[in-house]
Amino acid sequence: MPLTSATDITARASEFGGGQFDTSYARLPQRFYARLKPTPVHSPRIVKFNYPLAEELGLDATRLASDAGAAFLSGTRVPEWAEPLAMAYAGHQFGNFVPQLGDGRAILLGEIIGRDGQRRDLHLKGAGQTPFSRRGDGRAALGPVLREYIISEAMYALGIPTTRTLAAVTTGEPVFRETTLPGAVLVRVAASHIRIGTFEYFAARDDEEAITILVEYALIRHYPALQGSPNPALALLAAVCDAQAALIARWMQVGFIHGVMNTDNATISGETIDYGPCAFMDTYDPATVFSSIDHHGRYAFGNQPRIAQWNLARFADTLLPLLDTSREKAIALAEETINQFPERFAQYWLSGMRAKLGLTTEQPDDAGLVQALLHLMREQEADYTNTFRLLCAVAEGAQAPAGFEAWVTRWRARLAQESSSSQDAARLMRAHNPAFIPRNHRVEAALNAAVKQGDFAPLETLLAVLSTPFAEKPEYAEYANPPAPHERVRQTFCGT
Ligand code: AMP
Ligand code: MG
Numbered sequence: 001m002p003l004t005s006a007t008d009i010t011a012r013a014s015e016f017g018g019g020q021f022d023t024s025y026a027r028l029p030q031r032f033y034a035r036l037k038p039t040p041v042h043s044p045r046i047v048k049f050n051y052p053l054a055e056e057l058g059l060d061a062t063r064l065a066s067d068a069g070a071a072f073l074s075g076t077r078v079p080e081w082a083e084p085l086a087m088a089y090a091g092h093q094f095g096n097f098v099p100q101l102g103d104g105r106a107i108l109l110g111e112i113i114g115r116d117g118q119r120r121d122l123h124l125k126g127a128g129q130t131p132f133s134r135r136g137d138g139r140a141a142l143g144p145v146l147r148e149y150i151i152s153e154a155m156y157a158l159g160i161p162t163t164r165t166l167a168a169v170t171t172g173e174p175v176f177r178e179t180t181l182p183g184a185v186l187v188r189v190a191a192s193h194i195r196i197g198t199f200e201y202f203a204a205r206d207d208e209e210a211i212t213i214l215v216e217y218a219l220i221r222h223y224p225a226l227q228g229s230p231n232p233a234l235a236l237l238a239a240v241c242d243a244q245a246a247l248i249a250r251w252m253q254v255g256f257i258h259g260v261m262n263t264d265n266a267t268i269s270g271e272t273i274d275y276g277p278c279a280f281m282d283t284y285d286p287a288t289v290f291s292s293i294d295h296h297g298r299y300a301f302g303n304q305p306r307i308a309q310w311n312l313a314r315f316a317d318t319l320l321p322l323l324d325t326s327r328e329k330a331i332a333l334a335e336e337t338i339n340q341f342p343e344r345f346a347q348y349w350l351s352g353m354r355a356k357l358g359l360t361t362e363q364p365d366d367a368g369l370v371q372a373l374l375h376l377m378r379e380q381e382a383d384y385t386n387t388f389r390l391l392c393a394v395a396e397g398a399q400a401p402a403g404f405e406a407w408v409t410r411w412r413a414r415l416a417q418e419s420s421s422s423q424d425a426a427r428l429m430r431a432h433n434p435a436f437i438p439r440n441h442r443v444e445a446a447l448n449a450a451v452k453q454g455d456f457a458p459l460e461t462l463l464a465v466l467s468t469p470f471a472e473k474p475e476y477a478e479y480a481n482p483p484a485p486h487e488r489v490r491q492t493f494c495g496t
Helices: 051-056 067-073 142-157 196-203 208-222 232-254 301-323 327-338 341-356 366-380 384-395 405-415 422-432 440-453 457-467 474-480
Strands: 020-022 033-035 045-049 085-087 091-093 096-098 106-113 119-125 164-176 180-190
Touching (some): 045 067, 045 142, 051 164, 067 164, 142 164, 142 180, 142 457, 196 208, 196 301, 232 301, 232 327, 301 341, 341 422, 366 405, 440 457
Antiparallel strands (some): 020 106, 033 085, 091 096, 119 180, 164 180
16 A cells, blocks of 8 residues: 555554554565665674663663664664665756665664654665675664764754654674774664655656656655645655755754765755764854765755755756656746745845744844844854854843854844843753763763773763753853863865
8 A cells, every 4th residue: 555644554563662664665565675684793882872762762761771772773673564675866966967875774664653643754774785785784783873863853953944863773793894893783763764866866767667666656755734735745845945944054053064065965855864974063164064074065054954955956856757748837937946046045034044043023124133143253263053052142132252242242232232131142042052072072982981991881871962952051061161172173084
């Protein structure tokens, strides 16, 4: 039976609790994936388990965190409800089209319908080779797995749409990169794993039927209100443009740099996916790049909105045959939609930046006020996160930071036009300006302790601090500090 509504369910409770399961992607035509089981691992051990997420999914966390759970979460024992598969997709990597990528080291078990009725993919990253592996070993190393755990959960706590991590499981097997590293599997939970690259895979094969099916499926899963639109492909394109505009605006508001904004890493759901060499910016500079493989700064902090729009244009390309029977008209419709991206992005961005500055009303020069602050931050080499957090106190009367006096005078004049009190402004600001972000040097330190010394205490502390990023935590004040010069991380690696 195909999926006709987001609440269809075929399988029921499993041995791991009251969660409900389904495998709707496996019911799509065979050319959408390769069916295969994960490769069992030697000695699966859960090193980090996400109890709150298990709860939300309606799973029995205690049973799942047991040895039997480790066998399941590592892909060593496939539960009876699952129909494991590797998804087919293509993608533009650093601007170059690769007609076949696909899950080379990840396996989709199926979908869980959580307590909230939401359907989410349950996906094992590092689960062994697949027909899409090319020369890769199909495995993941513990460091990058824990890195994705930390950053995805930090993003979630910041309120940013993201895939999540249910568990990190070590395999008891080594993986061979530049050195020998402990192997691990990441259990990823996502609204879905449909990417712009999934559409590109079929477009490259002129498979219009597949794209029609995928449009319908994506609408059911992510934009059910748009089902039955007169032009479903156009409705989907507009919805994805909007979701991506909202998402990238959120990234820009917290200083997040994805690092590999390839079209295979751009979701149709609007969730952030694929935490490789991503990083949070300390000192404000739009040219910031951390990724060791981004030699030309294509995915620099300040380029992200432009790249998102470029990716969406690649998405629109795949939909052209569906948008209109006349190619000319199809292109016009696609362009009209894509050209709205900068405006949509600017609206989302400015509304978030207003909140960061304690503003609830709109004034024509608000964008100018924000730009003036950013300009100053760049000039002063100010820490992005801490400048905004300091301004929360300034809103309540604290002194302006050195160098920011004139700007603060201008901002105070703007705040005076608000009807709310300075306490209200500060409260709003503290809910939009995190005190804690996953700073690179803290992340690296936690990963080093876990991977090299088997000491997970720093990781646990870091995760706890990041789980409530807006709350003042004087006892963890050092986690808010930018790196000292000798602590600065200059490069991050995808570690695949
Ligand atoms: P990523 O850099 O994780 O977005 O992956 C890009 C592509 O490379 C995807 O098709 C992955 O499945 C594939 N890939 C990455 N690492 C491996 C690996 N260790 N073994 C097999 N395929 C991989
Ligand atoms: Mg990827």
